[in-house]
Amino acid sequence: MNDNKNYKHETSLDRVAGNGLLSRRHLLGLSLAGAGAAVAGNVLGAEAPALSMPAWSRSPGRGPSEYGNPSTFAAGIKRLAPPPNATLPGGGASRTPLHLLQGIITPNSLHFERHHAGVPDIDPAQHRLVINGLVRQPLMFSYEDLLAYPMESRILFLECSGNSGGAAGPTAADTSAGGLHGLLSCAEWTGVRLSTLLDEAGVLPEASWVSSTGADGASLGRSIPLNKALRDVFIALYQNGEPIRPEQGYPMRLFVPGWEGNVSVKWLTQIKLTDMAANFKDETSRYTELLPDGKALQFTFPMGTKSVITSPSGQMTLRRQGIHEITGLAWSGRGAIRRVEVSADGGRSWADAHLEPNQLELALARFRLPWLWEGGPAVLQSRATDSAGNVQPTREVFLNTYSPANRYHFNGIQSWAVSAQGEVKNVYA
Amino acid sequence: MNDNKNYKHETSLDRVAGNGLLSRRHLLGLSLAGAGAAVAGNVLGAEAPALSMPAWSRSPGRGPSEYGNPSTFAAGIKRLAPPPNATLPGGGASRTPLHLLQGIITPNSLHFERHHAGVPDIDPAQHRLVINGLVRQPLMFSYEDLLAYPMESRILFLECSGNSGGAAGPTAADTSAGGLHGLLSCAEWTGVRLSTLLDEAGVLPEASWVSSTGADGASLGRSIPLNKALRDVFIALYQNGEPIRPEQGYPMRLFVPGWEGNVSVKWLTQIKLTDMAANFKDETSRYTELLPDGKALQFTFPMGTKSVITSPSGQMTLRRQGIHEITGLAWSGRGAIRRVEVSADGGRSWADAHLEPNQLELALARFRLPWLWEGGPAVLQSRATDSAGNVQPTREVFLNTYSPANRYHFNGIQSWAVSAQGEVKNVYA
Helix, strand or coil: CCCCCHHHHHCCCEEHHHHHHEEEHCCCCCHHCCCCHHHHHHECCCCCCCCCCCHHCCCCEECCCCCCCCCCHHCCCCCECCEEECCCCCCEECCCHHHHHCCCCCCCHEEEECCCCEECCCCCCEEEEEEEECCCCCCCEEEHHHCCCCCCCEEEECCCCCHHHHHHHHCCCCCCHHHHHHCCCEEEEEEEEEEHHHHHCCCCCCCCEEEEEEEECCCCCEEEEEEHHHHEEEEEEECCEEEECCCHCCCCCEEECCCCCHHHCCCCCEEECCCCCCCCHCCCCCCCCCCCCCCEEEEEECCCCCEEEEEEECCCHHHHHHHHEEEEEEECCCCCCEEEEEECCCCCCEEECCCCCCCCCCCCEEEEEEEECCCEEEEEEEEEEEEEEEECCCCCHHHCCCCCCCCCCCCCEEEECCCCEEEEEEECC | CCCCCHHHHHCCEEEEEEEHHECCCCCCCCCHCCCCCCCCCCCCCCCCCCCCCCHHHHHCCCCCCCCCCHHHHHHCCEEEECCCEEEECCCCCCEECCCCCCCCCCHHHHCEEECCCCEECCCCCEEEEEEECCCCCEEEHHHHHHHCCEEEEEEEEECCCCCHHHHHHHCCCCCCCHHHHHHHEEEEEEEEEEHHHHHHHHHCCCCCCEEEEECCCCCCCEEHHHHHHCCCCEEEEEECEEECCHHHHCCCCCEECCCCCHHHCEEEEEEEEEEECCCHHHHCCCCCCEEECCCCCCCCCCCCEEEEEEECCCCEEECCEEEEEEEEEEEECCEEEEEEEEECCCCCCCCCCCCCCCCCCCCCEEEEEEEEEECEECCCEEEEEECCCEEEECHHHHHCCCCCCCCCCCCCCCEECCCCCEEEEEEEE
16 A cells, blocks of 8 residues: 655655755645655545445444553553563663654553562552651651642653663664663653652751662662752652552652653652762662773763654664654753754754654653655664753764763764665664 | 641631632642641651561562553552443443542543444454545555654543533532543544645545544444644544554544544544535434523534542542642633632632643643641632633533533533531532
8 A cells, every 4th residue: 555656756845954854844744745745545436445344343342441451453562571580680671662652651551660679569558758867857758648748740751871871882783762762751740849848847957968768679779969859859659640650669759850760769768868978879889970081970860962763763674665754752851852853864964853842841852854765775863952052962972971881871873774675773873 | 647737826828719728839838837737747756767677678579561550559540430241332431530640641541431332343454544525536544554654742632522411410429520520531642634644635625524434333423624624633543652542443543632522533444525514323313412492502512611620529538637739620622721710618719720831722731729628618619711711611601501401511610519527529509
């Protein structure tokens, strides 16, 4: 059904950069059909064809259900997880299949996971959150207590600081967008402002850091400066409307907007006010960036300005010449996304992708641009700019900043090569 | 843990309407703690108490998974559905438990359902969409074909025109916010603009209506005017990022933003351009509003300006006096929500609830307002105003417009009574 060769005879397509990138005005397709360059569609006679009526149209289907599931025909859309019986010292991870999804919201069942001693199964009635240290009045909260507080909701991305670390390695992995960048998700989070609880406890003047600890087997702990904690940090209780999932810290997690995922401590059980960082294991031996001189950066909190093309993606094959939509995600830990550029010729020429106006701060942005693939080789790249003016660096610039061993905070531009056969592959270009 | 009586001695609370409604400035709680009116929190000694370490902190938890599920402790959060073995002529429905959710996004597993011959189990590889009738060139599309088209994503509410119909009945049902208003959900939908496909087919000048038919056993069909179809209607393929669920029309549904849910035909298999409405069964005998004179209104498409308080909700009990957050949802089929007012004294006085700025068009809006419940009876109401200036009517005004038998498009103000014992109940006030 994909006879789409008419474009070869067309001159009205508005090319905006090299190797087939088309104007965003073609996004709605309105001028494509007129130009004879429509994407697909079987041409029929004047009336509907005598299709045989499928079985599902000839009998009633199943009734309503209490908690729905995807179609069995969509069972291939799942997190990229290790085999269920894999030995997982340190807890492991699963990645969001970004190349199979659309929009900016990640459904809860597909939100990425990263944990250091597995997922605890916490009874919320038994769980407690303590706030202590440099406060006038230490406090303890049950889950029920927190549910009674004023809440706020925000759509926010969450990214592991090790995301895309594979793209910093010596050889380009043969993988998909989700395989390479899938420690990244975005949801509407709802919870109680940490400032509300800290105000109740009464922060003492000498306090300048906040350390948080989880109730998991790793007792994972992280420190953040008090000024960030008071600015926009909250205790998340809901994720896309429903209670947060066990993998996300049920019954409660810290949520630190825009900052590396590890500081958004899950299964949160203690918040302690101190006059210095606690220097937890996971902020000294880990989650630091090794520099060329062998020293390490501690406390690189905001995630970098970054974008990834999710379709086409590595491990896909373009099955026809003609117009394809290049689409992907962009985000920044320092503001909203203002611009995403796309290249089809490995960075020699760039065109602005379409972004909806009024992009949210610290959320994913979905970008789109039509691309005419005429059967030749191509190298697809994207480059994000945020509202603070930060521009996503090239891979080379990123690598020159750190030791070759560093795998944290990679935000370099990544390349998908398209072969003349339509095979899409991760490359270093 | 909920000793919260200090408020009785406080004079610094900023009351903005009768019966305990407080200023939105209290929403972050910042002035509450200082006023000694904090919501909850157990007071502790200077150090954390010697809590026994729970079992889940002493051993590793489970590893990552491919498709996650809620905590078993959250199993009570489910759609309000009839028993699995209930006889369901016409297919039935399940409702979103609005009173148990937060934010504006409905997770896919809890999106409301309404179907007329059950949920078909469609193989996308076998499914076809035909566009025919008054077009220059009839076309047929496979699911794969549609996936190759340019897409767009929008966060949009969907509401059954029969939603809240129970609130138009002669006696006030003893039910919850979800039980009464739960044929309402909101998700990020992604799909292909219908205008893109219609442009490819070439709409003939004499076409003025678009009729859509589903592949379910009911072959449900509905007509909409062509100008709406060209304005913002799309064929939804993704819901909160993943392929739409079977209950929502997998593999494809029409999505008609802001209009009654029934016109967003699920399991979409045919779109026919015509010069008049098709007068399908479900737009003549049903989905019309009976008037006092016995005539019926056909084609009431946009959903009314409306709001509901989701917490407190009927069937809840307030377990302590003190400050509670009144929160709920507002929406309009004619624009964005501009204002929501809340009353705690049955409509005698009103206060503006907090809304985030930049509310989305045709999406749910979450409103919040702090309320000091001092143990007396109260009647809670909310009233929405949209960007076109439409104000949600009282129940009485709504009822006077239609026949007493009409149960469609109810958008009157609804009341939760709170007794001195804290019991919350749906009432006609």
